Amino acid sequence: MSEILRVTDLTVSFDGETVVRGIDCSVNEGDSLAVIGPNGAGKSVFLRAILNMVPYSGTIAWSPEARLGYVPQKIDADRHLPINFRNLLEAKARVRNIPHGEIAEIETAVGLDRRIMETPVGHLSGGQFQRGLIAFALLGKPNVLLLDEPTASIDKSGEEQVYELIHRLQDAFGMTVILVSHDLSFVYRYATKVLAVNRTEISFGAPEEALTPNALEKLYGPHKYFHYFHHVHNTDGHDNPDNHNDHAGK
Amino acid sequence: MDTITPITITTMPANELYGIILPLFGAAAAGLVGAFALMKRTILAGDVMSHIAIPGLGLAIIWRIDPLIGGGLTLFAGIILIWMLQRKTELSAEAAIGVLFASSVALGALLINSTEALVDALFGGFGAISLDQFIFGVAVSIFIVVALWVLRNKLILGLFSPELARSAGVNVDAINLWFLLLFGLAIIVSLRFLGALLVGSLIIIPASAARQLTHTLGKFLIVSAVLAVAAVAVGFWIASVYNLEPGATVVVTAAGFFVLSLFKKKD
Numbered sequence: 001m002s003e004i005l006r007v008t009d010l011t012v013s014f015d016g017e018t019v020v021r022g023i024d025c026s027v028n029e030g031d032s033l034a035v036i037g038p039n040g041a042g043k044s045v046f047l048r049a050i051l052n053m054v055p056y057s058g059t060i061a062w063s064p065e066a067r068l069g070y071v072p073q074k075i076d077a078d079r080h081l082p083i084n085f086r087n088l089l090e091a092k093a094r095v096r097n098i099p100h101g102e103i104a105e106i107e108t109a110v111g112l113d114r115r116i117m118e119t120p121v122g123h124l125s126g127g128q129f130q131r132g133l134i135a136f137a138l139l140g141k142p143n144v145l146l147l148d149e150p151t152a153s154i155d156k157s158g159e160e161q162v163y164e165l166i167h168r169l170q171d172a173f174g175m176t177v178i179l180v181s182h183d184l185s186f187v188y189r190y191a192t193k194v195l196a197v198n199r200t201e202i203s204f205g206a207p208e209e210a211l212t213p214n215a216l217e218k219l220y221g222p223h224k225y226f227h228y229f230h231h232v233h234n235t236d237g238h239d240n241p242d243n244h245n246d247h248a249g250k
Numbered sequence: 251m252d253t254i255t256p257i258t259i260t261t262m263p264a265n266e267l268y269g270i271i272l273p274l275f276g277a278a279a280a281g282l283v284g285a286f287a288l289m290k291r292t293i294l295a296g297d298v299m300s301h302i303a304i305p306g307l308g309l310a311i312i313w314r315i316d317p318l319i320g321g322g323l324t325l326f327a328g329i330i331l332i333w334m335l336q337r338k339t340e341l342s343a344e345a346a347i348g349v350l351f352a353s354s355v356a357l358g359a360l361l362i363n364s365t366e367a368l369v370d371a372l373f374g375g376f377g378a379i380s381l382d383q384f385i386f387g388v389a390v391s392i393f394i395v396v397a398l399w400v401l402r403n404k405l406i407l408g409l410f411s412p413e414l415a416r417s418a419g420v421n422v423d424a425i426n427l428w429f430l431l432l433f434g435l436a437i438i439v440s441l442r443f444l445g446a447l448l449v450g451s452l453i454i455i456p457a458s459a460a461r462q463l464t465h466t467l468g469k470f471l472i473v474s475a476v477l478a479v480a481a482v483a484v485g486f487w488i489a490s491v492y493n494l495e496p497g498a499t500v501v502v503t504a505a506g507f508f509v510l511s512l513f514k515k516k517d
Contacts, residue, residue, distance in 0.1 A: 053416070070417040075410070080461065081289055082470040083410060091403035092418045120465055121410070136414065 004029050004066050004144060004176050005050065010058035012042070012049050019045045021200045023058070027176060027193065029143075032167075034191035034207075035180045037219055041198045043180040044073060044148050050178070051146060069142030069175075071133045074153045079122035085132040086117040089139055098140050109172060110135040110165065127158040131165065138169065144176045145169070151181070163189060187211070268384035269443070273482045273500075275391035276439035277452060281478030282398050283436040284457030285471050286429065290409040293454050298351040300437045300449045302328035305354055307371040307446070308361025317371070318383075321446075322438050328354070329430045337423060358446075374445035374497035387439050394432050394439075401428055406467070444497045452478055455504040462511035477507050 003026055010023040020042035027033050035043045049056040051070055062068075089103045107117060112135055116128050124132065130150055137145060147166065151159040167190045170177050179186055187194055187207055194210040196202040196219055203215040287293045303321035310320025328350050335346040362368045379387075398405070404425045407415035412422045433453075440449045460474035485500030 051417070053413070068417075070414075072411065072413050072417075075414070077410070078289075078291065081410070082461065082465050082467050083289070083406060084466070087406060087467050088410060091406045094403045095407065095418055095420060118466075133414075137417075 002029055002063065003027070004031075004063045005178075006059070006061045007050060008059040008061075010046070010049060010056055010060065012045050012054055012056045014054075019199070020049075020197060023195070023197065023201045025193075025195050025201075025204045027178065029063075029176055030174070031193050032170065032177045032179070032186075032191045033193045033195060034187045035178065035195045035197060036184060036187060037182070037197040037202070039182055041219075043182070043197055046195075046197060047146055047148050047178070047180050066144050067140070067142045069137035069140065069145045071130075071137045071145070071147040071150055073148040075129075075133070077121045077129070080120075081122055082120055084118050084120055085112065085124075085135065088121075088132070088136055089117075092136060092139050096140055102139060102141070106135045106138050109169060110138065125158075126153040126155070127161060130154060130158075130162055134165065134169070138173070141173065142175065143173075144178065146178045148180045149182065150179065151183075151185075159185060166190075265378040265380065265384075268379040268381070270486060272379060272384055272387045272391075273440065273443050273486070274479055275388050276436070276443075277456075277478040277482040278475045279391040279394035280436045280440055280449075280452040281456045281460075281475035282395060282471060283433050284453040284455075284478070285460060285474035286398065286405055286409070287433065287453060288457040288461060288474075290405075290429070293457065298348065298450065299325070299328070299332075299433065300441065300446045301351050301358075302354045303437065303441060304358025304371055304446050305361055307367075308358050311362055311364070311367050316383075318438055318442060321441055322434075324354070325434050325437060326431070329427075329434045333423075333427050333430055336426065370445065372445045372447040373495070374441075374443045374448065379442070383442075387442075390435050390439050394435050397428070397432055401425065405429060444500065448497050448501050451501045451504060452481070455501070455508050456481060459504075459508040459511035462508075463514055477504070481507060 005025075005027040007023055007025050011021045012019050023046060025033070035046055037043050045054060048054045050060050050062075051068065052060070086103075089106070090100075092098070093100055093103055107113075110131050112128075112131055116124065116132070119128075121129065121132070130153070134145075134147075134150070137147075145166070150166065151162050154162060163186050166177060166179070166186075169175065170190075177190075179191075181187075191207055193205065194207050195204045196210055196215050198219055202218045203210040203212065284293065303325045306320035306322065306324030307317045308320070309324070310317040313320070331350065332346050358371065359368065362371055404415065404420045407418055407420050408422050408425045415422050415425075436453060437449050440452055444452060456477035457474045459477050460470050464470040464473050481504035482500050485503035486496055488494065488503065489496040489499040
């Protein structure tokens, strides 16, 4: 698999305060990179930096073939906004000269029916809204999908559905996925690589290499790592669906 | 043979006709600008932004130039300033506009030291419209409508989420500046007959009523423009029948539409 992203010594500061420091990682085509860490660890800042949305120092090298699709964290949509996801997808298609037929294709892939597409955005449930945002990102056929806390505004059962959807779309469209999350569900199920961040890089690598007891303690404190450690090391692997139902949550 | 009843045709002087047709064009532009401003949550800016024209109106009176040129100049200087303040200091648009508003009204009142001219500046008037001014006003109104149509996709993405718009390749700063300029142009077109105090209401009220009545984007935009045009048409008609001040009657009519819209139950 060829490399699609290489990050070297990435540091981001705002107003003189360093938010993340010294991040090194690389992502290959088809990887699922989970960026994990506690709240306020700088995960979203990392994502925004690799999207070139915030100033940074260090090197971020995307392969020339990389086409990025971005799903931001929850958007505070005005409940009365008379805009629906059909308006938004059509607007993006026109702005980017994307063939109109692609909208229907993406709608089907993401499972957005006509009713959801035509409901004002402020009236959608958290899960429906998130699927709308994923469809928006997929329009234009990116080969890298970047998601910032895609389950932040969704209940537990909806979370599983969103992760499954992301995994299914990754297979269907042959994408690389970079996903920021403060919980570990995605890591256990689908991640092929983990970047653990807590203001600085704690660990990076395959889940079983990156999620050492030491790394988990640095991320979540000594009282919480035990559960995660056992979960990772006492199962047959992170991709076995039988292991997930008993997962205790965040 | 029946007797033929003689018909008397009264012709309206051309500049009076201009004074009716131009506000209708201006209203369509104001209604559309208002719909986007409402969605962008910068609707109050309309009410306040027009006041930035007041010092310019004062200067125009002093220099004896067309008041709209003077008003337009200070308005556009204000727009550029608002845009820069928004970008550089993360001040909300409302706060930036608020600062400009208070200083503009005070400066305008100092510059316009004739009570009659001040009343015209605030409530509309400034005499009859020439053919040139009519053509200019209609052209600007059409330009606003066309520009909003062309920019609508970028505007929609930007008002939904600037971050998402950027990720789709939209230059959000440029779109915001475009929108402020179109907003300013919409104010200029209607400034003559509504005045600086009332012109914002033609942007705010029809859009607010349209939002009560509709919940899809296309209908919202159309209803907003139609209500603004209807407010001007009905307002002028009521004003002529009862011999009232046209500008104020238009605004009261628009407010009446808004009150009626409140009776419609939203889904």
